Amino acid sequence: MNGLKAFRLAAWIAVAIVSVGLAAMILLKSENPGAPAPSVSGTPAVGGPFSLVSQRGEVVSDQSLRGKPYLAFFGFTNCPDICPTTLFELSEMMAELGADADKFNVLLISVDPERDSQELLAQYMTAFDPRIVALRGTREQTDAVLKSFAAAAIKVPMEGGNYTMEHTAGVYLMDAAGKYVDLMRMEEPREERMRKLREITS
């Protein structure tokens, strides 16, 4: 009985700590105008400068992307499921659109620049539509682009000094002015994804 009581007490203390922590996080976020936070409508407050380097060595920034709609999603090569399947499916959708897919840019942004070197990305991307651009930057540049897309990436340590990354999923659809339009989820039916793609190109 005593053990159970102690456990209950500990559980309530834990709940209290988490609640206070959450409240503090929410307060801090709303007080910091620079921190991206979802707006009331549920649309992420996306925007802000970023500059990265492609697998071909070109500098790609929020400014250089102006004038054409674009798709962007976060990933890394040490990801066995969602990253390669997303790249593959986007390649297939682009093949279906043919020349219409030239009307927008597609960006994979690495959340793991330590392991995703430009050379590795160049090799990896040969499996997909050559119009897809894989971007990486320094840790600071990566943090800046995550902030710009109101996205998150967390390093999870694993056995033997290894690690994996948890990251915001979904493909951001951006208009020619660099304004957020919609989020495309790869779990959605293909027709729905195609509809969203056509929406930003029309």
Place this chain on the structure above:
Amino acid sequence: MGLKLLCCAALLLAGTLAPTTWATAHDFKAGSIEIEHPWSRATPPGAPVAGGYMEIKNVGGEADRLVSVTSDISARAELHESTMTDGMMRMRPMSGPLDIPTGQTVKIGDGNHIMFVKPMRTLRKGETFNATLTFEKAGAVEIKFLVQGMGSREAEETPDHGTHGTAAP
């Protein structure tokens, strides 16, 4: 090194104690454990990881647990939880062996996966590779993974289902 050798010896011993028989098509069986269509996904060149998926059925009256996975394409294979929550793709090592309760089918590929770390080669669609699953009760089960297309999300039923593994070119 000593531990590694001991593990190998244990695996070999377990393998002889629980003789693996191949069930029909691309399924494998050892004791009460049936493994259905183990598959992997074609990898982009240079990919540092590959995934592994299957269904494991326990037809016996005793619960079992999947303890470890080894394969001939990588030095390491890990069991991970892999989930989509709050718009985040999350992945972390499983805290312990994977439970295979009696009379149930456990799917690897639904909220979890096997990750082959640093595969020695690029995996191409249609290829196969050997692996060994070690269970607490059923022991070591030799299986063959079939490599599916790069966009695969589920096991695919192929017409040549019965032939691969035995007569793979």
